[in-house]
Amino acid sequence: MGKVKRKEEILTTACHLFSQKGYHGTTMRDISEACGILAGSLYTHIRSKEDLLYEITDRGAQSFLQSLQQVVNSEKSAAEKLRLALRAHIQVVAENIEAATVFFHEWKALTGERRKQIQKKRDQYELMWKQILLEGIQSGELHDLDGKFARLLLLSVGNWLYQWYKPDGKLSVDEIVDRFMTILLYGFLGQKEGIHFESGRNVYETDQTG
Amino acid sequence: MGKVKRKEEILTTACHLFSQKGYHGTTMRDISEACGILAGSLYTHIRSKEDLLYEITDRGAQSFLQSLQQVVNSEKSAAEKLRLALRAHIQVVAENIEAATVFFHEWKALTGERRKQIQKKRDQYELMWKQILLEGIQSGELHDLDGKFARLLLLSVGNWLYQWYKPDGKLSVDEIVDRFMTILLYGFLGQKEGIHFESGRNVYETDQTG
DNA sequence: ATAGAAAACAAGCGCCCGTTTGTTTTTATA
DNA sequence: TATAAAAACAAACGGGCGCTTGTTTTCTAT
Structure with missing residues (x-):
């Protein structure tokens, strides 16, 4: 070898x-x-067992940061940026489901400086989400939105994904993002005006969970 | 003692x-x-270390099941049931934050029959959420809603709560639920018509996370 | 083909794990 | 206050842990 x-x-x-x-x-x-x-x-x-954990979680953190950085730098509407950000996040999880699981579930097993470094990158990541939402709110596009809870909502969805996503599921990453974003943008009660998906039918069961 | x-x-x-x-x-x-x-x-x-874990997670599972059962049995509108269900879930997490953390984070460390029993209760719980959403969709109140992803959204928010909720935070459980439900019902872009909160101002920072 | 480097082996170090056993202390009851 | 039960102690068990050391094998480049 x-x-x-x-x-x-x-x-x-x-x-x-x-x-x-x-x-x-x-x-x-x-x-x-x-x-x-x-x-x-x-x-x-x-060198050590903890080295393994650090390498895995740090690579994960880098993946999240890099993919979101591209979105932040892009010039799109706030709603579109949100979609792209969620898409980026979900894509990282979906394409590295085991690493994502370790990243979210085991990073606190790191000790000392290592843990602090990962914490720092997690904070950076959250800050980028804050920025996207704040821009959207200040520009008026996301009027009346509670940025804090909008962010918690988005990150909850993205971070919980590793708990149920199965790579052999029926839906692509884009289809998953579309379904979430439709609800997030227009709500449970709102109309989905002006949005069209290639597979936009309302089927209650589209099983992807394990 | x-x-x-x-x-x-x-x-x-x-x-x-x-x-x-x-x-x-x-x-x-x-x-x-x-x-x-x-x-x-x-x-x-x-009797054993695993007994401790089982007792903790099983009590947690019972708390979630019982509090949601009351909501399912109630006679309310679909949107109101959703709010009550999310409220029940968030309340269980908030009032037992450590037990909730163990429940969500460590239940897979159970082995054999014990793990299967907890899995079974988790499935039961998910089924109750399905039921609430299905009723709302079939009655037409939640028209056009993708029930599967609406449920994933709700459970993501509820299940991720243990990661950021701090008991000494500034917001009550009801205030947290209100903020989430506002977004979930009307979306990032929608109007919040007909909804009023005693503390409904739009402040970007309402720090509750750690 | 062969020397040097890299990788894997074989063995075991010291330590800590969950748990058990036999004894002593504490508590509750009469 | 005597007595039995419950609780805690003291000590250690067999075994697994992360990791190290010294040696042998395998690979690589000349």
Whole structure:
């Protein structure tokens, strides 16, 4: 097995096991067995168990930050920016479902400086959402909106996704985003005027949950 | 220390530590030290560590089920039922924030039959939400609504609450529910006609998160 | 083909885990 | 106040934990 490859294999394997059994519920022997080597051999490639967790969560944080940065920099209407932001978020989760699970579920198992760094990136991310919403409110496009709770709503939806999303589900990321955004923009009671989806029928069951 | 009291103290302490450090990250010695007794003495009151986790999560599940059952049985409009359901959910989380944290974050650490039982109650709970939304859609009150995603939205908001809610926050449960429901019923773009709150001003910062 | 580097092995370190056992102390009841 | 039950202690069990060390095997580049 090549040099860099084994390191990545260990990370992927750890990510898989952490997402399934949790960080503290996964042992180095679990990881080594899944990789087909002995536990001690892992330490040729990594320095510690916590290093694995940090690498996984930090990569996750970077993915979220980078994808949202593009949205913030874009020049679109507030509503469109919100859609793009939610789309970016959901895409990161959907395309890295195991890493996202570890990111959301296990990052607090980090200790000391490492944890602070991840916390910092989470704060940065939240700040970017704040910015998008604040712009929309100040420009009047999102009149009368409680920015704080709008943000909590959006992040709740995006962050909870890892709990139910299954990669082999019937709906694409775009279809999921469309359904959420329709409700978020116009509400349970509002009309969906001016919005059209290629698959916009109202079907109660479109099962994607596990 | 009395008979039943010590058992409850152990449960409360375990709940606190599980919510902070996770189930696998908490040791029996952690719990015993916080209770001021030796680790072995715990076993006068409990049978195993997993028993503690099961008791906590099962009580949580019962709280959610009971509070929502009352809403399902009530005779209200669909929109009002949704509000009451979200209120019930948020109230359970807010009034038992540590237990809720363990319930949402650690229930998968249960094994075998115990885990299946909690899963079953979670399914029951979701079914009750489905029922409320289905009634509202079939009666026409929630016209054109994608019930599946409306439910995901509501449960995302309710389930993510444990991640940011602080008991010493400035807003009451009712105020939180009002803010979420306003957005959920009328959307980011819609008018909030016919709705009035005693504290309905639009302030961007109403900090409640940690 | 062979020297040097990288990777994996084999063994085990010290420590902590959940739990058990046998004894002592505390509590409740008569 | 005597007595039995309940609770807590003291000590340790078997085992698994993250990780290290010293050696052997495998790969890579000349």
